[in-house]
Amino acid sequence: MIKSLRIILILAIPFFLLLGSVRLITSNQYLAFEYWKSDFPPDPFGFTASQRLTIASANLRFVRDNLTLDALSSQVFDGDPVYNSRELSHMVDVQRVYQSVWRGWQAIVLLILLTSFLLLRFSDRITLLSSFQTGGLLTSGLIFMLGLLAVVAWQVWFTSFHQIFFQPGSWLFEYTDTLIRLFPEKFWFDSALTLLSISFLEGLLLAFIGWRWRLSINLK
Structure with a gap:
């Protein structure tokens, strides 16, 4: 039973860190950070950076806050609808995927809390911290491979x-x-690397905390 709980916890940690990091980059702050980069390509058809940020922020709110489609379909720029029907259909799909990911992350949080409680109940803190350490290292290893693939074969990724x-x-x-x-391709490439970098560092930090805490217990 202890071994099974450890495996479940270790395997849940990469999903917890990666999916949790998605929430960090779906924010107006990240949009502003990306749009105001000196090497970010300007819109060739006339959006200023401020206009881009305003429209994109509304787009993110639709996805993140699970708003009705009217939040996008009612948007107008220079007298014309901001999005065509194919774009609106795709944004409904994006919202569905994002909300599924968010619910999945919440379920993983509950799973981690439950397995952590059971490990403390039927084993000890050393076992729990060792699981956190291994899960953190697993996360960083997997994320490193995903990041390497993104850099060397971005189009495939x-x-x-x-x-x-x-x-x-679609x-x-x-x-x-x-x-x-x-959201030109530059935006997605930067966002992928940002997301993976955050998750990679979180994995290392979790592994370090698990190792350091476990070491302090052993020294007592």
């Missing part, structure tokens, strides 16, 4: 991600479409 979560072709748009103007 990017395409594979969309093929997993979305219907074929995520492809014209360069004149608003979604591409708000």
Whole structure:
């Protein structure tokens, strides 16, 4: 039983850290950070950085706060709808995926709390901290491999991600479409590396805390 609990906890930690980090980059603060980078490409069709930020912030709120589609379909810029029907359909899919990920993260939190409680109840703190250490190292190892793949084969990484979560072709748009103007490929590459970097560092930090705390207990 103890071994099974440890395995469950160790395997849950990478998902906990990675999915939790998604929440950090779906924020207005991250959007502003990305848009105001000196090397971020300007919109070739006329959005200023401020206009981009305003429209993209509303887009993120729709996804993050599980708003109705009217939050996007009612948006107008220069007298025209901001999004076409294909873009709106895709954003509904994005919202669905994001909300599923968020609910999954919440379930993982409960799973980690339960397994941690059971390990403390039927084993000891050393076993629990060892599991945290191993889970942190596993996270950093997996994230390193994902990051390496993203750097050396970005198009494969990017395409594979969309093929997993979305219907074929539903995520492809014209360069004149608003979604591409708000979120060019540079945005996704930077966001992927930011997300993976945060998760990688979180894994190392968790492993260090587990190791250091376990060491302090052994020295007593």
